[in-house]
Amino acid sequence: MIKGIIFDMDGTILNTIDDVVVSVNYAMRNFNLPEKTIQEVKDGIGRGAINLIEDVVPKETTQEDILKIYEVYQTYYDKHNNDLTAPYDGILELLSTLKEQGYKLAVVSNKYRYLVEALNHDIFKDYFDISMGEMEGIPIKPAPDMIYIALKEMNLSKDEVIFIGDSDVDMMTANHAQIKSIGVTWGYRSKEVLKKHQASYIVDQPIDILNIINEVNAHGND
Incomplete structure (x- = not known):
């Protein structure tokens, strides 16, 4: 689940x-x-x-x-870093719904951690429980190390989380960490790249993420 x-x-x-x-x-x-x-x-x-x-x-x-x-x-x-940056359409609504439904939310990025934390605070307020970014001594994605740290801080197992990203690096990270992944097509890589790097699911709009999570939870994690 x-x-x-x-x-x-x-x-x-x-x-x-x-x-x-x-x-x-x-x-x-x-x-x-x-x-x-x-x-x-x-x-x-x-x-x-x-x-x-x-x-x-x-x-x-x-x-x-x-x-x-x-x-x-x-x-x-x-x-x-926040002059022109903004959430994609539908993201704030998605995060609000996920939070209301009781999901734990985290960000794992190859940005420096101080930037991840600042952008999360300025743009997303209190949606995210955990903000992970590049820091000394921790390999960045596609190494799974930051995912493992997030799992520990969330107190969840691999089969209790799903990783959402837009790139080959993200899909490789999920595969290395042995967790399910959702590739999004509105980002910086193509659908073909996401398929090639074995995204578990691929979505074209944020609402589809919620639908997939509901479907996975309705049918189990197999």
Whole structure:
């Protein structure tokens, strides 16, 4: 029986792309590098900030310069992460319904934990019981470690939760943690990518998440 729902953040509950693109291009301009398109940035999102910068800079960029560009990006993004960011349509209603029905809710993101906590506080108020993000000593997704920490804090077992995300990294994380997953198509990866990485279910709108959870609980967890 599903008792807890774990959400990814970027591309799943929050449309963060505009603030990320602005921050990336601010850093690129600072180093006289070509600015990136929305799609180019989308393609790099999901594996943490340093990996995003590695993806968008020219291949010949040295590791030393990558770190400098990353520092400019991160400093700017820390100050502007909520300028244009907003929940996807239907997400607040979904979270409200899940909370009213007694589900435990968590976020597990490859953003730094302080950003996850700040965005959850500013945008989602008290919906989430647990906010997990990148922190020293804990491998980021697709490693399952943050999922395991969330499970422990939620006091739930693997078969009592479902993980919801928009990317290959999220589906891989769920598979590594041996939990069910829901892939959402309104985020930063295609339905084909979600299928390829073995999403348990795929949905096109937030209300479908509630329907799947109700169906799973009605028929058991097999």
